[in-house]
Amino acid sequence: MARRAVVTGAFSYIGSAVASELLARGWTVHTLTNRHPPAEGGAVTHAPLLFDADHLARELHDADLFVNTYWIRFPHEGETFDSAVEHGRMLVAAAVRARVGRLVHVSVSNAAADSGLGYYVGKARLDDAVRAAGLPHAIVRPTLVVGSSDVLTSNVAWCLRRFPVFLLPRGGRYRLQPVTLADTGRIVADAAETQVDLDVDAAGPTTLTFADFVRLLARAIGVRRLLLGAPDGVALAALKAVGWFLRDVVLTREELEGLAQERLVSHRPPLGRESVEDWILAHGETLGRRYVNDLDRHVGRERTTPILAP
Numbered sequence: 001m002a003r004r005a006v007v008t009g010a011f012s013y014i015g016s017a018v019a020s021e022l023l024a025r026g027w028t029v030h031t032l033t034n035r036h037p038p039a040e041g042g043a044v045t046h047a048p049l050l051f052d053a054d055h056l057a058r059e060l061h062d063a064d065l066f067v068n069t070y071w072i073r074f075p076h077e078g079e080t081f082d083s084a085v086e087h088g089r090m091l092v093a094a095a096v097r098a099r100v101g102r103l104v105h106v107s108v109s110n111a112a113a114d115s116g117l118g119y120y121v122g123k124a125r126l127d128d129a130v131r132a133a134g135l136p137h138a139i140v141r142p143t144l145v146v147g148s149s150d151v152l153t154s155n156v157a158w159c160l161r162r163f164p165v166f167l168l169p170r171g172g173r174y175r176l177q178p179v180t181l182a183d184t185g186r187i188v189a190d191a192a193e194t195q196v197d198l199d200v201d202a203a204g205p206t207t208l209t210f211a212d213f214v215r216l217l218a219r220a221i222g223v224r225r226l227l228l229g230a231p232d233g234v235a236l237a238a239l240k241a242v243g244w245f246l247r248d249v250v251l252t253r254e255e256l257e258g259l260a261q262e263r264l265v266s267h268r269p270p271l272g273r274e275s276v277e278d279w280i281l282a283h284g285e286t287l288g289r290r291y292v293n294d295l296d297r298h299v300g301r302e303r304t305t306p307i308l309a310p
Helices: 014-024 053-060 081-098 118-132 151-162 181-192 210-221 232-246 253-260 276-282 294-299
Strands: 004-008 028-032 045-047 065-068 103-106 137-142 165-169 198-202 226-230
Touching (some): 028 053, 053 081, 065 081, 081 103, 103 181, 118 137, 118 253, 151 165, 151 210, 165 210, 165 253, 210 226, 210 276
Parallel strands (some): 004 065, 065 103, 103 137
16 A cells, blocks of 8 residues: 655645655655646645644544645745744644654754744744654755745846846855755655654755855856845845835845855755756756746735646
């Protein structure tokens, strides 16, 4: 009998990569999502992601595995990091109630309650809830996940295609250690099929500065741009102006501070195998052709549209 996995957000970003990997390994996959299934159909069954205890327990009944990718990028439409933590705890409680065989939670690299950053504080609180649940579990902590429809990579490329100057907050000296979307899906699936409790990072084999990351994207899309160091306030003001025009939040102050604190760098041996540089160079022709509007994608006209299909 095929093993049954329930994945949140299998028609979204990381969830789609996890679902694809699990399907390739012979799992059946059911997703909790508020997005419509892809037009071409597929093997993944679906139900709404509703934060109702009875509904969640029913959907998780008889699951051998539950992979939770649910989170928010920034507060919006009345949802805060505190409410996201409570929703995450409801998912964990439903997994306990349904007696799922294993719980895998997708967190973020360097989540910490003392970080002073709401995103990382909230993730740390939810990590603690997973550890306290009493289920066999794994916590997987991705760094910057690079792939099709990745917000940061796509929109940096979009800006490079359109503007002759690119501002680098603090000169772009801070480092990041990106990992490909495919590697992330594999690392999560590996954690799902391991028998012991785990706490692992999903990071790629190369660490580079943000300035070098931008230069790599410029080379991949075939443009030459002037990169200028700028104070945080100047860079954020410029991005806010772009966001006003696009009706989106391009980058938050907290996200910039997370980059500057190098929270997207792992301090463990990398589990990623695929070169992010090679992936970017191979996909340069398509990167940045379309602006990825994250507000539209989550609360606007595209909120029910599949982002990626498993």
